[in-house]
Amino acid sequence: MMxxxxxxxxxxxxxxxVSRYGFSKEYLDQFLFLFKHKSVFVISKDKEEVIxxxxxxxxxxxxxxxxxxxxxxxxxxxxxxxxxxxxxxxxFVVLNRDLVVDFLKGKPFSxxxxxxxxxxxxxxxxxxYDNKIVGTCLYEDQLTPNIAFTNKKAK
Amino acid sequence: MTIxxxxxxxxxxxxxxxxxxxxxxxxxxxxxxxxxxxTLKIKDIKEIECFKDMNYEKVIFLDNCYKIxxxxxxxxxxxxxxxxxxxxQELSSMLPVHVLDPKKEDIILDMSAAPGNKTSFISEIxxxxxxxxxxxxxxxxxxxxxxxxxxxxxxxxxxTCNDALKLNFDFLFDKVLLDAxxxxxxxxxxxxxxxxxxxxxxxxxxxxxxxxxxKKGFDLLKPNGVLVYSTCTLSPxxxxxxxxxxxxxxxxxxxxxxVRLNVSSGLTSYNNKKYDASLKKAIRxxxxxxxxxxxxxxxxxxx
Ligand SMILES: C[S@@+](CC[C@H](N)C(=O)[O-])C[C@H]1O[C@@H](n2cnc3c(N)ncnc32)[C@H](O)[C@@H]1O
Numbered sequence: 001m002m003x004x005x006x007x008x009x010x011x012x013x014x015x016x017x018v019s020r021y022g023f024s025k026e027y028l029d030q031f032l033f034l035f036k037h038k039s040v041f042v043i044s045k046d047k048e049e050v051i052x053x054x055x056x057x058x059x060x061x062x063x064x065x066x067x068x069x070x071x072x073x074x075x076x077x078x079x080x081x082x083x084x085x086x087x088x089x090x091x092f093v094v095l096n097r098d099l100v101v102d103f104l105k106g107k108p109f110s111x112x113x114x115x116x117x118x119x120x121x122x123x124x125x126x127x128x129y130d131n132k133i134v135g136t137c138l139y140e141d142q143l144t145p146n147i148a149f150t151n152k153k154a155k
Numbered sequence: 156m157t158i159x160x161x162x163x164x165x166x167x168x169x170x171x172x173x174x175x176x177x178x179x180x181x182x183x184x185x186x187x188x189x190x191x192x193x194t195l196k197i198k199d200i201k202e203i204e205c206f207k208d209m210n211y212e213k214v215i216f217l218d219n220c221y222k223i224x225x226x227x228x229x230x231x232x233x234x235x236x237x238x239x240x241x242x243x244q245e246l247s248s249m250l251p252v253h254v255l256d257p258k259k260e261d262i263i264l265d266m267s268a269a270p271g272n273k274t275s276f277i278s279e280i281x282x283x284x285x286x287x288x289x290x291x292x293x294x295x296x297x298x299x300x301x302x303x304x305x306x307x308x309x310x311x312x313x314x315t316c317n318d319a320l321k322l323n324f325d326f327l328f329d330k331v332l333l334d335a336x337x338x339x340x341x342x343x344x345x346x347x348x349x350x351x352x353x354x355x356x357x358x359x360x361x362x363x364x365x366x367x368x369x370k371k372g373f374d375l376l377k378p379n380g381v382l383v384y385s386t387c388t389l390s391p392x393x394x395x396x397x398x399x400x401x402x403x404x405x406x407x408x409x410x411x412x413x414v415r416l417n418v419s420s421g422l423t424s425y426n427n428k429k430y431d432a433s434l435k436k437a438i439r440x441x442x443x444x445x446x447x448x449x450x451x452x453x454x455x456x457x458x
Contacts, residue, residue, distance in 0.1 A: 044283055044285075153229070153232040
C-alpha cells in the first residue's frame with residue numbers, strides 16, 4: 001500500500017504552531033510541510049528540489065509526522081519530540097522522570113504532579129523532561145498522555 | 156558456551172581462519188551490551204538517568220557508542236530508550252556507517268534499510284540535514300523502519316518500500332549503503348540460535364541477489380560517489396565474490412578503510428578462486444580479534 005504525499009498550503013499549520021506553542025517562524029522555516037490524508041509531516045528543507053522529484057512517485061513515508069489530524073490539530077507525540085524544547089514558550093508541562101515513566105505507560109496525571117507548567121488553555125499540551133520534548137498530552141480535567149503505543153514495562 | 160557449526164560451515168571457516176577457528180567460535184557471543192547515544196536528542200551519556208549507576212566504557216572506533224559492562228536486563232524498557240535518547244546496537248553493524256562517512260550536504264540511498272538502525276545513525280551524523288532515501292522490500296519491516304526514525308527524531312529521510320532492483324530515480328546519489336540481505340551467519344552465531352538452518356544453498360542464493368543489488372546500487376551512484384557494501388556474514392561467496400563481480404563489470408575501485416580496530420583484510424582467494432587484489436582493502440571483523448560480532452565491509456568508489 002502506497003500513499004501520495006503532497007505539498008499544501010501550510011500557513012494554518014505554522015500559525016497554529018506559533019500561536020499555541022510559541023514556535024518561532026525562523027525555526028519552522030527549516031522544514032517543508034507535507035500532507036497525507038489527515039496527517040501533517042515535516043521534512044528537512046535542504047534538498048527541496050530532489051524531494052519534489054521523489055514525491056512524484058509513491059513513497060511510504062516522508063520526514064516525520066507531527067499532526068495525526070490536521071483539522072483538529074491532534075499532535076503526534078513521537079513526532080513532536082523531534083522539535084527543540086526551547087521553541088516551546090507556552091502550553092507545556094515539565095515532568096520529572098517518574099512522571100515520564102507513567103506517561104510512557106499511558107497513565108493520566110494531574111497538574112499538581114508536574115514540576116513546572118505554563119498553560120494558556122485546555123487542549124493539547126507539550127510534555128518536557130530534562131529540556132527535551134518527550135511527547136504531548138491532552139489537558140481536560142486531567143492530563144492524558146497522547147501516545148499511540150504505550151509500554152506497561154517502562155521503567 | 157559451545158556452538159556446534161554445521162560441518163560444511165566449520166570446514167569453510169577453517170579454510171580461511173586456519174587454526175584460529177576454535178578461538179573464533181568461542182568468541183562469537185559478545186559479553187556486553189552496546190548502545191549509541193542519539194545526538195539528535197541528547198549530547199552526552201551523562202544526561203541519561205538509567206546509566207547513572209551502570210558501568211560503561213566509550214568505544215574508541217565509533218562516535219557516541221558505549222559498551223555497557225554492568226550486567227543489565229531490560230535496557231530496552233528504559234524510558235530513555237523508549238524516547239529515542241539512545242539505541243541498543245551491535246557495534247560492528249555501525250561500522251558501515253562510519254565507513255560511508257555521511258556529510259550534511261549528501262543525498263544518500265540506504266538500499267535495504269529496515270529496521271533502520273543504520274539510517275538513524277546516518278541521519279545523526281548528517282545532523283538531520285541533506286537527504287536520505289531509505290528503502291526496504293518488506294512492508295512490515297518498513298513500518299518498523301518508520302517507527303525507528305520517528306522515535307529517533309529523524310526528519311531528513313524519505314522511506315520507500317520497493318524491491319531495490321526496481322528503484323528508479325531521475326537523479327543520482329552521492330553515497331549508497333548496501334547493507335545486504337545475507338545468510339546472517341554472524342547473527343546466528345551471536346545468538347547461538349538457528350545456525351543449524353545454515354546451508355551452502357542459501358549462501359549461493361543470497362549471492363545471486365547481492366550481485367544484482369550491488370550492480371543496481373552502483374548504477375544509482377554519481378560519478379566519484381561512494382558505495383559501502385556490508386553483510387553480517389563471513390562466507391566469501393556473499394562478500395569478496397560479490398565485490399569481485401562488480402569490479403569485473405563496472406568502473407569501481409576498492410578504497411582503504413580507516414578504522415581503529417584489529418580488523419582482518421578481505422580475502423584475495425578462496426576455494427581455488429582468485430579475487431581482485433584490491434579486495435585486501437575490504438575488512439573482515441572476526442570476534443576473536445575484535446570482541447565484536449562478525450561483519451564484512453567494503454568501500455567502493457565510482458570512477
Ligand atoms: C541486513 S537487513 C538490513 C538492516 C538495516 N540496514 C539496519 O541496519 O537496520 C537486510 C534487509 O534487506 C531487505 N531486503 C531483502 N531483499 C531486498 C530487496 N530485493 N530490495 C530491498 N530490500 C531487500 C530485508 O527486508 C531486510 O530488511
